[in-house]
Amino acid sequence: MPPISVRFRRFVSLNTTIRLREGHIYVSLSDILEGAPDPVIRAIAHILLAKLYKKPIEPAHNHRYKRFASSAAVTRQTELIRSARGSKRYFGPEGRYYHLEEVFDTLNLRFFGGLLGRPNLTWSEHMAKRSLGHYDAAHNTIVVSRVFDRPSSPRYAIEYLLYHEMLHLKHPVRMNGVRRCVHSREFKAEERQFPQLKEALAFLKRL
Ligand SMILES: [Zn+2]
CATH class of the missing domain: 3.30.2010.10 (Metalloproteases ("zincins"), catalytic domain)
Incomplete structure (x- = not known):
């Protein structure tokens, strides 16, 4: 297995790229995916490697990723607005009785x-x-x-x-x-x- 470098970048969309250069794999993921659940990350890894090595993509992985992407894409659009508007007051998720x-x-x-x-x-x-x-x-x-x-x-x-x-x-x-x-x-x-x-x-x- 070649060495793999993965990094999250501030893409404008749910972008992911994979490249093989001089025996080294480089993966760039949109920073929207940073909080994605493990099964989704695994699906993305599967899809990217399948693409790189021209292998068939398993439908289950494809489906899982698509389901996630259809909700996350929207999050991203609004994130742009968020950065434009600056931060807002945040009191955190931990309450006295419920988290x-x-x-x-x-x-x-x-x-x-x-x-x-x-x-x-x-x-x-x-x-x-x-x-x-x-x-x-x-x-x-x-x-x-x-x-x-x-x-x-x-x-x-x-x-x-x-x-x-x-x-x-x-x-x-x-x-x-x-x-x-x-x-x-x-x-x-x-x-x-x-x-x-x-x-x-x-x-x-x-x-
Ligand atoms: Zn409502």
């Missing part, structure tokens, strides 16, 4: 096959009740209201909230003519698959 990254990872495995790239996750600054959660595409950040970080808040409530925002990652905003379609039919159908939807909505209503 947002732990909840995210659990949901990712349970509902998304572990394939969603994890965005920044942060608790809100205040006990906001008007905005319980939102996905900020420009900063690739999911913000969750601190009202959920207390023992009286059931886990299914915060799970539902995060699940909803994760669906926003998976189903980017589409244009329907001049209308922005935020919660598409597919989005809503998938949201209904959340097992404790009824209980969660009832709890949010009480809030």
Whole structure:
């Protein structure tokens, strides 16, 4: 096996390149892929090596990568806006009772096959009740209201909230003519698959 150098670069898209030069393999990956789950990285490695050595690409790897890319491409577009707008206040994922990254990872495995790239996750600054959660595409950040970080808040409530925002990652905003379609039919159908939807909505209503 030749020596391999891999580096992440600030590409404008989900770019990956592989080259063999003087017995040395050089791989460049978009920095968007830095946070990608292991199975996706493995799929990319497989695809790149298959291309380099002109071997067939396994459909499963191809599929895995495509699924990831279709959500991550959007993240990238918005990242450009993020860098243009500068940073925003960030309080971190660790709460007193819930850790947002732990909840995210659990949901990712349970509902998304572990394939969603994890965005920044942060608790809100205040006990906001008007905005319980939102996905900020420009900063690739999911913000969750601190009202959920207390023992009286059931886990299914915060799970539902995060699940909803994760669906926003998976189903980017589409244009329907001049209308922005935020919660598409597919989005809503998938949201209904959340097992404790009824209980969660009832709890949010009480809030
Ligand atoms: Zn929404």
